[in-house]
Amino acid sequence: MQYPNGKKSSQIRNKGNVKQTVYSNRGMSLEKDINDTNQYYLSHNVAIIHKKPTPVQIVQVDYPKRSAAVIKEAYFKQASTTDYNGVYKGKYIDFEAKETKNKHSFPLHNIHQHQIDHMKQVIDHYGICFILIRFSVYQETYLFPAENLFKYWEQQFKNNGRKSLRYETVKKQGYIIPIRYQAKVDYLAVIDQYYMENGGTTDGR
Amino acid sequence: MQYPNGKKSSQIRNKGNVKQTVYSNRGMSLEKDINDTNQYYLSHNVAIIHKKPTPVQIVQVDYPKRSAAVIKEAYFKQASTTDYNGVYKGKYIDFEAKETKNKHSFPLHNIHQHQIDHMKQVIDHYGICFILIRFSVYQETYLFPAENLFKYWEQQFKNNGRKSLRYETVKKQGYIIPIRYQAKVDYLAVIDQYYMENGGTTDGR
Numbered sequence: 001m002q003y004p005n006g007k008k009s010s011q012i013r014n015k016g017n018v019k020q021t022v023y024s025n026r027g028m029s030l031e032k033d034i035n036d037t038n039q040y041y042l043s044h045n046v047a048i049i050h051k052k053p054t055p056v057q058i059v060q061v062d063y064p065k066r067s068a069a070v071i072k073e074a075y076f077k078q079a080s081t082t083d084y085n086g087v088y089k090g091k092y093i094d095f096e097a098k099e100t101k102n103k104h105s106f107p108l109h110n111i112h113q114h115q116i117d118h119m120k121q122v123i124d125h126y127g128i129c130f131i132l133i134r135f136s137v138y139q140e141t142y143l144f145p146a147e148n149l150f151k152y153w154e155q156q157f158k159n160n161g162r163k164s165l166r167y168e169t170v171k172k173q174g175y176i177i178p179i180r181y182q183a184k185v186d187y188l189a190v191i192d193q194y195y196m197e198n199g200g201t202t203d204g205r
Numbered sequence: 206m207q208y209p210n211g212k213k214s215s216q217i218r219n220k221g222n223v224k225q226t227v228y229s230n231r232g233m234s235l236e237k238d239i240n241d242t243n244q245y246y247l248s249h250n251v252a253i254i255h256k257k258p259t260p261v262q263i264v265q266v267d268y269p270k271r272s273a274a275v276i277k278e279a280y281f282k283q284a285s286t287t288d289y290n291g292v293y294k295g296k297y298i299d300f301e302a303k304e305t306k307n308k309h310s311f312p313l314h315n316i317h318q319h320q321i322d323h324m325k326q327v328i329d330h331y332g333i334c335f336i337l338i339r340f341s342v343y344q345e346t347y348l349f350p351a352e353n354l355f356k357y358w359e360q361q362f363k364n365n366g367r368k369s370l371r372y373e374t375v376k377k378q379g380y381i382i383p384i385r386y387q388a389k390v391d392y393l394a395v396i397d398q399y400y401m402e403n404g405g406t407t408d409g410r
Contacts, residue, residue, distance in 0.1 A: 048326045050286055055258035056276065071261065074276040081255055085290060087299070090331030092292035121253045126295030 030099040030134045030141065033184040034084065040182045047188060049086030049093060055079050081118045082129075088188060092127035094119070095187075099134040105164035106133050108156050116153050119146040128195070132177070132187060133170055142174035143190045235304040235339045235346065238389040239289065245387045252393060254291030254298060260284050286323045287334075293393060297332035299324070300392075304339040310369035311338050313361055321358050324351040333400070337382070337392060338375055347379035348395045 034051070041047040060073040082096040096119075098110045111131070122129040129146035144165070152169070155161045175190040183189075239256070246252040265278040287301040301324075303315045316336070327334040334351035349370070357374070360366045380395040388394075 042326070045326075045329065048323070048330055048332070053258040053260035053282075053284075054263075056261050056263075056279070058259075058261075068280055071276065071279040071281070074261070074279055075273055076276070077258075079258075087297035087327060087330045087332040090296065092295065092297040094292070118253070121247070121250075122292060124250065125253055125292045127253070127292040 029136070030097055030132070030185070033141075034097055034132070037183045037185045037187070038084075038086075041188065047086060047088035047093070049084055049088070051084050052079070052081070078112065078114070080114055082115055088128075088191065092122070092125075093191070094122045094127050094129045095132060097132040097134075099136055101136055102164075103135070103137050103167070105166050106135075106170060107164045108153060109163070111153070116150070120150065123147060128191060130187075132185065133165075133174065135167065135170075141177045141179075141185050142170050143177055143187050143194065144170055144174035145194065148173045234341070235302055235337070235390070238346075239302055239337070242388045242390045242392070243289075243291075246393065252291060252293035252298070254289055254293070256289050257284070257286070283317065283319070285319055287320055293333070293396065297327070297330075298396070299327045299332050299334045300337060302337040302339075304341055306341055307369075308340070308342055308372070310371050311340075311375060312369045313358060314368070316358070321355070325355065328352060333396060335392075337390065338370075338379070340372065340375075346382045346384075346390050347375050348382055348392050348399065349375055349379040350399065353378045 031051075038047075038049045038051070041049060055077040056071075056074045057077050058071055058074045060071070062070045062072050064070065082094055084097065085092070085094040087093065096111065096115060098106070100106050100110070119129045123146055131144050131146070131149065132141055133144055134141040149165075152162070152165055156163045175194055178186050178189055180186045236256075243252075243254045243256070246254060260282040261276075261279045262282050263276055263279045265276070267275045267277050269275065287299055289302065290297070290299040292298065301316065301320055303311070305311050305315070324334045328351055335348050336351070336354065337346055338349055339346040354370075357367070357370055361368045380399055383391050383394055385391045
């Protein structure tokens with residue numbers, strides 16, 4: 001979407017706080033945009049997608065009289081799945097979202113082996129699975145199907161294997177996500193398109 | 206499953222720790238059985254179902270040098286969805302699990318309004334949604350379809366409305382879950398049966 005002054009809508013939308021959201025607070029702007037989008041989907045009865053809570057190992061809890069329990073010691077645990085899942089038209093949807101400041105590639109160390117394992121399982125069970133990759137310098141967000149990701153994931157473990165997805169690869173094998181006023185990362189628009197192009201695999205088989 | 210001495214397999218399995226799991230540690234034995242079942246489903250490639258992490262509001266985190274970040278102050282948040290979800294044969298599965306010591310009824314205060322709202326949304330979007338109710342004194346666990354729950358939920362707000370589901374209602378409108386050696390709460394067996402009985406609604410429409 002181009003505006004008369006040649007700026008993309010996302011740049012206009014972020015005017016005034018682009019520095020804060022993209023640089024100081026890396027990762028948060030994509031998460032916020034997705035949460036807003038999911039809230040829009042929910043309130044407009046389009047789909048039910050939620051972010052999973054951050055997994056925490058709780059070690060010590062105080063129960064003060066007359067007030068809420070306080071967790072006094074806890075540690076972050078590594079998630080065993082992706083961050084987002086839910087239901088769209090009866091289908092299971094599952095995805096991870098990552099942001100990079102890089103201009104030319106998306107480093108694969110942003111993803112973990114167990115997340116790849118989980119994605120493979122989801123695909124095996126006919127779920128719809130992908131990662132959302134935002135290149136923050138371009139303010140572009142792509143849906144990259146999990147099916148296309150696995151070979152690049154494996155390649156990195158070979159001799160001199162590339163440890164990242166090239167921007168061009170993401171552009172070619174992914175789908176740019178339209179930015180809408182309320183659904184800032186309207187990934188379901190791409191799901192409709194992507195799965196239609198692939199011969200209606202949204203039917204589950 | 207009956208053993209020669211007339212005890213149910215679940216009673217035998219719990220021998221020696223039945224007091225601990227059912228009474229002192231209410232709610233944990235069902236959760237553990239479901240987690241074991243989900244692990245079995247996962248490792249045998251039957252379905253991908255995970256428990257969501259407990260939602261926590263993190264207030265203060267310390268970052269000590271050379272060691273892991275420590276959460277020093279956090280609070281439990283109310284979950285906005287049910288506890289379990291995932292994918293089975295391409296379909297979205299979503300459920301809550303609750304245990305009661307009561308003999309004659311399941312108190313509805315075990316469930317919250319926002320969970321009911323979430324269940325309605327899931328049903329609207331052709332997901333498979335239910336609660337698992339364990340009557341610990343009988344060591345019986347039932348799958349109670351969300352569709353059957355809503356009217357009892359609403360009834361409690363009427364004058365002299367019943368605030369619980371009668372055990373007999375759960376028996377009649379729910380499905381007892383078979384106990385298997387590895388899948389201790391084999392709810393997918395009931396899903397196959399229940400949705401077949403209802404004319405193959407596992408097709409999503």
